[in-house]
Amino acid sequence: MxxxxxxxxxxxxxxxxxxxxxxxxxxxxxxxxxxxxxxxxxxxxxxxxxxxxxxxxxxxxxxxxxxxxxxxxxxxxxxxxxxxxxxxxxxxxxxxxxxxxxxxxxxxxxxxxxxxxxxxxxxxxGGSTSSPLSIRPALFPLPGARLTPPHRAYVKVSEGCDHPCTFCSIPLARGGQVSRAPESILAEVRDLASRGTREVTLIAQDLTRYGQDLGLSDGLSDLLERIDAEGGIPWVRLLYAYPTLVTDRLLSVMAKSRTVLPYLDIPLQHVEASVLTAMKRPGNVEFMKRLVDRVRSAIPGVTLRTTFITGFPGETEREFESLMDFVAWARFDHVGVFAFSREEGTPSYSLPDQVPHRIRMRRRKDLMALCAGISLEKNKALEGTVQPILIEGLSEQSDLVLSGRTRGMAPDGIDGEVLVLSGQGSPGEIVDCRIVKARPFDLEAWEIGVPEIPEA
The missing domain is CATH 3.40.50.12160 (Methylthiotransferase, N-terminal domain)
Known part of the structure; x- marks a missing residue:
C-alpha cells in the first residue's frame, strides 16, 4: 500500500x-x-x-x-x-x-x-530513483545501527517458525522458518566483538531448529562451537529452545563452552498431555520432568527459564493443579506466565470449552504467586556469594545505584536486575560483586573490594 x-x-x-x-x-x-x-x-x-x-x-x-x-x-x-x-x-x-x-x-x-x-x-x-523495486528478499543484511546499548546486542539467527502451535499468531505474520547462513551470523558476531560488545543474545522463534532448512542436522550446536572458538564475546545467551529439540550434543556444547552462558529458556507452555495436544505441542508431565533433570544433570548450575499459559481452552482445574504441582517440583529460576489470549486467525480461537477470562486471570495470579515464592527462595540462596555482574548503568529504580545482571539474568528486564549499592562500574564492565540481599525477582549487591556499609 x-x-x-x-x-x-x-x-x-x-x-x-x-x-x-x-x-x-x-x-x-x-x-x-x-x-x-x-x-x-x-x-x-x-x-x-x-x-x-x-x-x-x-x-x-x-x-x-x-x-x-x-x-x-x-x-x-x-x-x-x-x-x-x-x-x-x-x-x-x-x-x-x-x-x-x-x-x-x-x-x-x-x-x-x-x-x-x-x-x-x-x-x-521522493523521486530520487526511477529504478524498479527489488523483489529479492534480504532478511539478514548486517545492521550498522543498534537500538541496544553498545555493550550488548541481539543477533537474529532465523526468521519465522514451522511449529503449528494453535495459540500462536507468529506464523501468520512471519511465515515459516528461514535460517540465516552461519557465515553471516559469525560475521556479525565478529563485528560486534570488534566494537567491544560484551554480551550477545542469539534470538529466533526456535533456536533449536536453526539450520534444518539449510540441511544442517545440528546447526545450533555447530554454530555455538564456532562462536566459542572465536572467543570475542564473553557472554553468549540463547533465547529460545523447543522442548523436544534440546539435544544431548547441545547440552554438552553448552557445558564445555567458555562463552555460552549456562542459561536456557525452554517455553513449555503446559505439562498436561491433553492441553499440550490441544496446543499441538508434544509432551506430558513425565517427559517435562525428564527434560528438566537432563538439562540440570548435563549443565551444573544452569539457569532454567520457561513460560506457561493458563486458561487454555479445555484446561480443567485438575490440569491446572497438575501444572502448579510440576512448577513446585521443577523450581525454575525464571518463569513467565500468560493468561490465554484468544487470537483471531489462530486455531485456538475457535476451540471448544473456552475458559472464562476471570478464571484465566485467577490461575495466572496463583501460578505467579507460586513462582515468586520460589524465586525469592532461590535468590536468598545467593546471599553471601560472589557473582560476576555485567553493569548496565544507573538503575531506573534510583540514580544513586548501579544496575546490573548476573549470568542468569537476560537483558531488558526479562529476569530482573542486580542493584549494585556500592562501587563503581561503566556500562559493559563485568564486576565481581557480593550478593547482600534477595528480593523476589531482584538482588542487591556490593562490589568486591568496597568496604561494607554499616547498617543504620
Missing part, C-alpha cells in the same frame, strides 16, 4: 519500534538501510518528516498498542509536523489487506517480508 509521491526536504525519519527483540533486530536493519541511503534517523519525532512504526501483533494488547501508536503519529501529519507515515512489522503482515480500511492514515504498509524494500520505496516516493 503506497499512496503518494512526495519530494523529501531533509530525509529525516522518526522511528517507534514495538514488541520483542526480534522486532528490534528488524528495526536495526531498516535503520541501517535508511542511513546508507542518506536518510537521517532523529530521536525527536516532531523533527521527522517520515514516521515509521514497527508494529507487534502477538496478543490483543500488543495489537492495541500498535494501532494506538499509528493513530497517535498520524496526528503529526494532521498538524503538519510530518509528511509520511509508514507501518511495518507483524500487525501489518497480519492485516495487510485491511490496512487501508482500518488505518487509512498510513501511507505505506510493509510486511515483515517487504521491510528490506523500505529505503527503495522511500527513494521512489
Amino acid at each position: 503506497m499512496k503518494k509521491k512526495i519530494t523529501w526536504n531533509e530525509k529525516t525519519v522518526g522511528i517507534v519500534s514495538l514488541g520483542c527483540p526480534k522486532n528490534s533486530s528488524d528495526t536495526e536493519r531498516m535503520i541501517s538501510d535508511l542511513s546508507s541511503r542518506g536518510y537521517k534517523v532523529v530521536p525527536d519525532l516532531e523533527e521527522a518528516e517520515i514516521l515509521l512504526v514497527n508494529t507487534c501483533s502477538f496478543v490483543t494488547d500488543a495489537r492495541r498498542e500498535s494501532v494506538d501508536t499509528l493513530l497517535e503519529l498520524s496526528r503529526y501529519k494532521e498538524e503538519g509536523k510530518a509528511r509520511y507515515l509508514v507501518g511495518a512489522g507483524c500487525l501489518v503482515s497480519r492485516y495487510r489487506d485491511q490496512m487501508g480500511e482500518l488505518i487509512p492514515e498510513v501511507d505505506l504498509a510493509l510486511t515483515t517480508f517487504e521491510e528490506h524494500r523500505l529505503g527503495e520505496i522511500l527513494d521512489q516516493v
Whole structure:
C-alpha cells in the first residue's frame, strides 16, 4: 500500500519500534538501510518528516498498542509536523489487506517480508530513483545501527517458525522458518566483538531448529562451537529452545563452552498431555520432568527459564493443579506466565470449552504467586556469594545505584536486575560483586573490594 509521491526536504525519519527483540533486530536493519541511503534517523519525532512504526501483533494488547501508536503519529501529519507515515512489522503482515480500511492514515504498509524494500520505496516516493523495486528478499543484511546499548546486542539467527502451535499468531505474520547462513551470523558476531560488545543474545522463534532448512542436522550446536572458538564475546545467551529439540550434543556444547552462558529458556507452555495436544505441542508431565533433570544433570548450575499459559481452552482445574504441582517440583529460576489470549486467525480461537477470562486471570495470579515464592527462595540462596555482574548503568529504580545482571539474568528486564549499592562500574564492565540481599525477582549487591556499609 503506497499512496503518494512526495519530494523529501531533509530525509529525516522518526522511528517507534514495538514488541520483542526480534522486532528490534528488524528495526536495526531498516535503520541501517535508511542511513546508507542518506536518510537521517532523529530521536525527536516532531523533527521527522517520515514516521515509521514497527508494529507487534502477538496478543490483543500488543495489537492495541500498535494501532494506538499509528493513530497517535498520524496526528503529526494532521498538524503538519510530518509528511509520511509508514507501518511495518507483524500487525501489518497480519492485516495487510485491511490496512487501508482500518488505518487509512498510513501511507505505506510493509510486511515483515517487504521491510528490506523500505529505503527503495522511500527513494521512489521522493523521486530520487526511477529504478524498479527489488523483489529479492534480504532478511539478514548486517545492521550498522543498534537500538541496544553498545555493550550488548541481539543477533537474529532465523526468521519465522514451522511449529503449528494453535495459540500462536507468529506464523501468520512471519511465515515459516528461514535460517540465516552461519557465515553471516559469525560475521556479525565478529563485528560486534570488534566494537567491544560484551554480551550477545542469539534470538529466533526456535533456536533449536536453526539450520534444518539449510540441511544442517545440528546447526545450533555447530554454530555455538564456532562462536566459542572465536572467543570475542564473553557472554553468549540463547533465547529460545523447543522442548523436544534440546539435544544431548547441545547440552554438552553448552557445558564445555567458555562463552555460552549456562542459561536456557525452554517455553513449555503446559505439562498436561491433553492441553499440550490441544496446543499441538508434544509432551506430558513425565517427559517435562525428564527434560528438566537432563538439562540440570548435563549443565551444573544452569539457569532454567520457561513460560506457561493458563486458561487454555479445555484446561480443567485438575490440569491446572497438575501444572502448579510440576512448577513446585521443577523450581525454575525464571518463569513467565500468560493468561490465554484468544487470537483471531489462530486455531485456538475457535476451540471448544473456552475458559472464562476471570478464571484465566485467577490461575495466572496463583501460578505467579507460586513462582515468586520460589524465586525469592532461590535468590536468598545467593546471599553471601560472589557473582560476576555485567553493569548496565544507573538503575531506573534510583540514580544513586548501579544496575546490573548476573549470568542468569537476560537483558531488558526479562529476569530482573542486580542493584549494585556500592562501587563503581561503566556500562559493559563485568564486576565481581557480593550478593547482600534477595528480593523476589531482584538482588542487591556490593562490589568486591568496597568496604561494607554499616547498617543504620
